[in-house]
Amino acid sequence: MALNSASLRPSSALSRKFKNSSNYVSNPIKSLSFLNPIPLFSNLSFKKTSQSSSLFTKASSPSTTITDTQELKIFSVPTKPIEGQKTGTSGLRKKVKVFMQENYLGNWIQALFNSLPPEDYMNGVLVLGGDGRYFNLEAAQIIIKIAAGNGVGKILVGKDGIMSTPAVSAVIRKRKANGGFIMSASHNPGGPEYDWGIKFNYSSGQPAPESITDKIYGNTLSISEIKMADIPDVDLSKLGVTNYGTFSVDVVDSVGDYVELMENVFDFSLIRSLLSRPDFRFMFDAMHAVTGAYAKPIFVDKLGANPDSITNGVPLEDFGHGHPDPNLTYAKDLVNIMFGENGPDAGAASDGDGDRNMILGRGFFVTPSDSVAIIAANAQEAIPYFKTGPKGLARSMPTSGALDRVAEKLNLPFYEVPTGWKFFGNLMDAGKLSICGEESFGTGSDHIREKDGIWAVLAWLSIIAFRNKDQKPGEKLISISDVVNEHWATYGRNFFSRYDYEECESEGANKMIEYLRDVVSKSKAGDKYGSYALQFADDFNYTDPVDGSVVSKQGIRFVFTDGSRIIFRLSGTGSAGATVRIYTEQFEPDVSKHNMDAQTALKPLIDLALSTSKLKEFTGREEPTTDAFPVIKRLKGALCLI
Ligand code: VG1
Numbered sequence: 001m002a003l004n005s006a007s008l009r010p011s012s013a014l015s016r017k018f019k020n021s022s023n024y025v026s027n028p029i030k031s032l033s034f035l036n037p038i039p040l041f042s043n044l045s046f047k048k049t050s051q052s053s054s055l056f057t058k059a060s061s062p063s064t065t066i067t068d069t070q071e072l073k074i075f076s077v078p079t080k081p082i083e084g085q086k087t088g089t090s091g092l093r094k095k096v097k098v099f100m101q102e103n104y105l106g107n108w109i110q111a112l113f114n115s116l117p118p119e120d121y122m123n124g125v126l127v128l129g130g131d132g133r134y135f136n137l138e139a140a141q142i143i144i145k146i147a148a149g150n151g152v153g154k155i156l157v158g159k160d161g162i163m164s165t166p167a168v169s170a171v172i173r174k175r176k177a178n179g180g181f182i183m184s185a186s187h188n189p190g191g192p193e194y195d196w197g198i199k200f201n202y203s204s205g206q207p208a209p210e211s212i213t214d215k216i217y218g219n220t221l222s223i224s225e226i227k228m229a230d231i232p233d234v235d236l237s238k239l240g241v242t243n244y245g246t247f248s249v250d251v252v253d254s255v256g257d258y259v260e261l262m263e264n265v266f267d268f269s270l271i272r273s274l275l276s277r278p279d280f281r282f283m284f285d286a287m288h289a290v291t292g293a294y295a296k297p298i299f300v301d302k303l304g305a306n307p308d309s310i311t312n313g314v315p316l317e318d319f320g321h322g323h324p325d326p327n328l329t330y331a332k333d334l335v336n337i338m339f340g341e342n343g344p345d346a347g348a349a350s351d352g353d354g355d356r357n358m359i360l361g362r363g364f365f366v367t368p369s370d371s372v373a374i375i376a377a378n379a380q381e382a383i384p385y386f387k388t389g390p391k392g393l394a395r396s397m398p399t400s401g402a403l404d405r406v407a408e409k410l411n412l413p414f415y416e417v418p419t420g421w422k423f424f425g426n427l428m429d430a431g432k433l434s435i436c437g438e439e440s441f442g443t444g445s446d447h448i449r450e451k452d453g454i455w456a457v458l459a460w461l462s463i464i465a466f467r468n469k470d471q472k473p474g475e476k477l478i479s480i481s482d483v484v485n486e487h488w489a490t491y492g493r494n495f496f497s498r499y500d501y502e503e504c505e506s507e508g509a510n511k512m513i514e515y516l517r518d519v520v521s522k523s524k525a526g527d528k529y530g531s532y533a534l535q536f537a538d539d540f541n542y543t544d545p546v547d548g549s550v551v552s553k554q555g556i557r558f559v560f561t562d563g564s565r566i567i568f569r570l571s572g573t574g575s576a577g578a579t580v581r582i583y584t585e586q587f588e589p590d591v592s593k594h595n596m597d598a599q600t601a602l603k604p605l606i607d608l609a610l611s612t613s614k615l616k617e618f619t620g621r622e623e624p625t626t627d628a629f630p631v632i633k634r635l636k637g638a639l640c641l642i
Pocket residue numbers: 089090185186187351355356396419420421438439440442570571572573574581
């Protein structure tokens with residue numbers, strides 16, 4: 001099927017096009033200056049005039065050399081604390097304009113170095129990557145100079161600043177780096193009016209835990225200087241090492257290490273046998289985000305997929321005006337194709353930084369909670385990395401209990417952690433956990449320490465390839481929906497839904513959560529909620545089984561005696577106001593009811609959630625802004641999400 005990606009999303013006048021991962025023509029930072037009215041560091045005030053760097057000649061006042069090696073000069077730039085630099089569920093996310101304010105990014109990066117023990121980075125190696133969004137190229141130059149100023153020995157940067165979140169985690173681990181930065185606001189939209197973000201991962205490739213992010217925040221409140229090296233902007237478009245005295249920058253291929261890892265995890269020849277079948281069609285939507293750089297090398301070059309299988313495969317600074325969130329609402333181009341006449345057999349999409357995934361069959365959507373359960377149930381036979389069986393399984397608290405049932409049946413250790421991938425890493429490092437997932441389209445394993453969009457797609461292709469390996473040409477293939485229905489028949493179905501109420505007034509949203517805490521404190525087992533009887537209600541607390549660290553207030557749960565749940569949380573990834581998330585779940589063992597629409601099955605619980613929380617009263621909202629799992633209906637032949 002020929003699909004012209006350009007016709008599906010208009011490209012921005014401000015956006016530069018990547019032709020593909022290997023020949024993307026990068027613009028050095030200067031060529032972007034017309035887009036960026038704030039010259040780099042023009043805001044930084046220096047104590048003494050710098051003579052040597054073209055960058056520093058832009059400084060309005062002098063600065064001090066605090067170290068002067070043969071070729072690397074380091075300056076101290078005075079600064080003041082900036083409010084609000086507290087990291088959320090996954091890094092620091094704000095509007096681009098906020099990050100472009102004076103010293104905003106510099107303060108946070110310096111506060112990070114102030115928070116780490118010097119032996120964790122002095123003369124060490126850090127990785128730097130990003131999802132290609134607006135401001136990344138400028139930000140990369142700031143981060144490189146501050147890293148050099150703080151004594152880092154070497155920075156490995158993805159070519160053109162591009163490297164997906166899972167690839168950064170993979171490179172940190174493979175190259176035994178001390179840690180790494182990811183320039184991304186993930187699935188949040190990009191461009192001059194939208195979001196930017198920064199995440200820090202440490203030496204195991206894992207997102208920094210709260211103990212580090214809390215320290216960083218503390219240091220942003222007392223920061224007084226930024227240390228930075230007086231080096232020119234690094235040309236990120238050319239592979240290779242540039243030395244600056246004791247510091248060096250190595251511009252590396254963004255894709256190579258990651259592809260090699262995927263080849264070691266999966267049986268590529270098995271997947272190739274599926275993708276090259278004339279009776280199997282596959283479609284991957286990169287949403288004009290970072291996986292555009294990975295999709296062709298992996299799916300087309302290595303696995304033999306038709307080049308037309310990749311859509312929106314050109315990473316753009318503003319994601320082609322799109323919202324790079326792989327769900328039924330935002331990946332609607334793909335949804336329309338998969339639910340259209342004669343749609344492909346398998347479809348998938350990934351988010352801004354490549355850590356999320358959505359899996360679709362022909363006219364069929366796999367919920368992320370089911371996806372991780374099905375991958376776990378089939379991993380041992382279909383994926384060589386798991387040939388001795390997974391060590392343990394885990395999910396975030398709001399994710400449905402489908403995975404719990406697989407753990408029980410396979411007799412595997414099982415863990416329930418708070419929302420956010422950072423909570424899985426310790427369990428993996430301790431050898432307790434192999435496969436895990438979140439309802440928010442995140443799935444992954446201990447091959448790295450991040451969720452991994454392309455890994456999930458390869459896992460599904462492996463399962464379908466394994467199931468069909470003996471099917472002769474012309475025989476009916478076992479489809480994605482067959483695999484899911486079969487799974488439900490074996491384990492039962494966990495109906496699941498999430499409503500998001502985005503950009504609510506923070507005050508009302510906080511009051512609602514306070515009110516719910518009060519309801520929880522007065523609740524007791526056996527209380528009646530409509531036709532449901534309460535088993536318990538709480539505000540989720542988690543004690544890490546490995547290091548004993550405790551986090552509290554991670555989401556309010558009402559768990560009923562039949563296993564149904566209602567959960568309320570405030571998002572930690574938004575860049576404005578408060579986002580209320582309501583999760584509902586109900587278990588259905590009866591096969592004859594498995595094909596019910598999830599919204600119909602969950603209606604009583606959703607109504608109960610709205611009345612119990614008094615959501616409308618506190619937030620003024622009648623309807624969710626996003627229903628993460630909307631009903632898909634065909635009206636007069638046209639596809640419609642409601
Ligand atoms: C959301 C999801 C969470 C996910 C996080 C980061 O957080 O709910 O499951 O780990 O995003 O994903 P919150 O706090 O907004 O609910 V990503 O792809 O933005 O790194």
